[in-house]
Amino acid sequence: xxxxxxxxxxxxxxISQSQVEEKLPAHPEExxxxxxxxxxxxxxxxxxTMNSWVAFASGVAVPLACGGGPGIIYGLVAAAVVMVIINVxxxxxxxxxxxxxxxxxxxxxxxxxxxxxxxAFFTGWVSVIYIxxxxxxxxxFVAGSILDVVSLWNEDYQxxxxxxxxxxxxxxxxxxxxxxxxxxxxxKLGVGITVLSxxxxxxxxxxxxxxxxxxxSSDFVFRxxxxxxGWPDGWAIFIGITGCLWAxxxxxxxxxxxxxxxxxxxxxxxxxxxxxxLGVVTVTAWNIALMFVxxxxxxxxxxxxxxxxxYNQALNSKVATTIWAVYYMVMFYDIVLNLFxxxxxxxxxxxxxxxxxxxxxxxxxxxxxPVRATAVMLVLQMIVGVLYVASSTAxxxxxxxxxxxxxxxxxxxxxxxxxxxxxxxxxxxxxxxRFGYVINAVATLFVAFFSVCFCFPVGxxxxxxxxxxxxxxxxxxxxxxxxxxxxxxxxxxxxxxxxSYGDETLH
Numbered sequence: 001x002x003x004x005x006x007x008x009x010x011x012x013x014x015i016s017q018s019q020v021e022e023k024l025p026a027h028p029e030e031x032x033x034x035x036x037x038x039x040x041x042x043x044x045x046x047x048x049t050m051n052s053w054v055a056f057a058s059g060v061a062v063p064l065a066c067g068g069g070p071g072i073i074y075g076l077v078a079a080a081v082v083m084v085i086i087n088v089x090x091x092x093x094x095x096x097x098x099x100x101x102x103x104x105x106x107x108x109x110x111x112x113x114x115x116x117x118x119x120a121f122f123t124g125w126v127s128v129i130y131i132x133x134x135x136x137x138x139x140x141f142v143a144g145s146i147l148d149v150v151s152l153w154n155e156d157y158q159x160x161x162x163x164x165x166x167x168x169x170x171x172x173x174x175x176x177x178x179x180x181x182x183x184x185x186x187x188k189l190g191v192g193i194t195v196l197s198x199x200x201x202x203x204x205x206x207x208x209x210x211x212x213x214x215x216x217s218s219d220f221v222f223r224x225x226x227x228x229x230g231w232p233d234g235w236a237i238f239i240g241i242t243g244c245l246w247a248x249x250x251x252x253x254x255x256x257x258x259x260x261x262x263x264x265x266x267x268x269x270x271x272x273x274x275x276x277x278l279g280v281v282t283v284t285a286w287n288i289a290l291m292f293v294x295x296x297x298x299x300x301x302x303x304x305x306x307x308x309x310x311y312n313q314a315l316n317s318k319v320a321t322t323i324w325a326v327y328y329m330v331m332f333y334d335i336v337l338n339l340f341x342x343x344x345x346x347x348x349x350x351x352x353x354x355x356x357x358x359x360x361x362x363x364x365x366x367x368x369x370p371v372r373a374t375a376v377m378l379v380l381q382m383i384v385g386v387l388y389v390a391s392s393t394a395x396x397x398x399x400x401x402x403x404x405x406x407x408x409x410x411x412x413x414x415x416x417x418x419x420x421x422x423x424x425x426x427x428x429x430x431x432x433x434r435f436g437y438v439i440n441a442v443a444t445l446f447v448a449f450f451s452v453c454f455c456f457p458v459g460x461x462x463x464x465x466x467x468x469x470x471x472x473x474x475x476x477x478x479x480x481x482x483x484x485x486x487x488x489x490x491x492x493x494x495x496x497x498x499x500s501y502g503d504e505t506l507h
Contacts, residue, residue, distance in 0.1 A: 033100065033345070034368035036184045037261045039270065042254050044190035046275035049253035049338045052283035053201055054331040055246070057310065058141055060287070061301045062243030062458045066236040068226030069216075069291040072244065075237075076287060079244035080280040082446050087251045087276055088432070089443040090410040091269035093417070095430035098258035098268055101349035102342075103127055103409035105496050110416040110424065117495045118485075123409050124350045125481045130405035131346060132377065134250065135339040136168070136384050137399045139175070142332045143167035149325050152318060161389045168385050171336065176378045179340040180371040186337050193334045200327055201282050207315070207324075208289045221291040228301075230460030242453040247283045249403045250335075251275055252410060256342040269430035344374030354492035357484070397469035401477070404454040404470060411447035414440040 104124035348370035
């Protein structure tokens with residue numbers, strides 16, 4: 001694939017002076033994001049947002065319940081095949097249409113003229129919703145981990161949901177201030193976190209496999225299939241693979257800083273492909289090591305913070321567990337910072353095109369940074385965090401919306417290209433060539449199938465508390481978006497205005 005990545009930037013589209021004068025704001029120089037990220041920092045953004053071996057440590061319960069060691073190891077391999085195909089197809093489109101709006105912009109450029117405005121609007125808002133879900137999930141994990149460490153050392157303390165919520169708000173406020181005023185520093189921090197993550201990956205493998213003796217056999221890890229999910233073995237395999245897809249979530253991250261990196265048509269797909277490659281290697285190796293040292297599989301499945309349970313079982317030391325817990329908090333909080341960066345740019349991109357209420361106000365930049373748009377996400381985090389306190393079932397269903405909606409948004413434009421013909425794509429630095437149709441077709445089929453899998457409860461028999469309300473949550477989001485569209489935004493939403501993107505991102 002690397003041989004398909006060229007150095008040249010796609011040509012610009014010629015726009016008449018009258019069109020520019022009609023559509024550009026009064027102070028156009030204030031409407032462009034600053035080129036503040038290098039190729040290395042964009043790769044770091046992608047890797048630290050996905051950070052597969054770290055992030056998946058909080059979600060191992062489902063594949064373990066659906067097959068034990070083989071369920072998680074082979075599930076990760078199968079999920080890697082699925083997500084690599086989906087995301088390689090998306091990387092080509094990100095190369096063809098780089099923009100801070102990501103999928104929103106790509107959908108507009110690939111859909112037929114008669115439907116592109118509506119499709120882009122809904123894709124943009126679904127993107128905001130899934131980023132919001134991912135952000136609250138990661139931030140509440142950090143907040144919950146802090147309180148769990150406190151309870152580890154003080155057995156009399158019992159964390160309450162409202163304690164976690166208040167800490168969540170504090171962490172979000174800090175993240176908003178940092179990402180709004182020091183976005184370049186966050187990019188440099190991401191490079192350091194990438195190095196720290198890779199060093200920690202090696203240190204974790206050494207810790208798990210050499211500090212303590214191996215406790216499980218290779219049969220337990222690779223051949224002893226244990227399905228305790230309640231589903232029949234055949235269907236449990238697919239539920240387990242669906243759970244493993246989470247290991248490769250967040251690969252769209254580099255697209256949302258496309259307007260802030262030189263030569264995005266080349267650099268963004270490099271970041272996406274590098275992120276996937278590192279993610280597959282690290283998460284598979286780490287989970288193989290994990291399966292060799294666990295002693296109580298059921299305790300790991302039932303744990304609220306599985307990673308703490310992992311190190312408790314492997315090390316049996318409060319000090320060592322605390323050190324690793326702090327390390328994971330740092331890793332996850334960097335994901336929170338990244339998601340604030342990406343959400344602000346997605347909301348700003350929509351507001352720039354009249355796609356949110358009070359667009360004129362929200363779209364204004366401060367120091368070439370979308371501070372007001374990022375503040376919108378801060379408010380949304382305060383609101384959605386209430387779900388965590390009010391209903392664990394509703395909260396879990398909302399979190400499940402993250403990867404479900406993300407995969408749909410990256411597959412929609414691939415389906416459009418598949419049916420309209422790949423000739424609609426402009427010259428781009430990364431091209432799939434003759435493999436394009438196959439990749440786009442298989443990616444579309446994978447997303448369609450696993451979207452159905454996402455809607456199933458992870459265990460059987462199904463109770464009120466274990467029911468998967470993903471479709472209900474998605475329907476509510478679409479209803480709210482539809483009301484906003486018909487009430488006002490269909491009159492103000494223009495779709496991407498090409499002259500707003502700068503020479504390097506015009507097509």
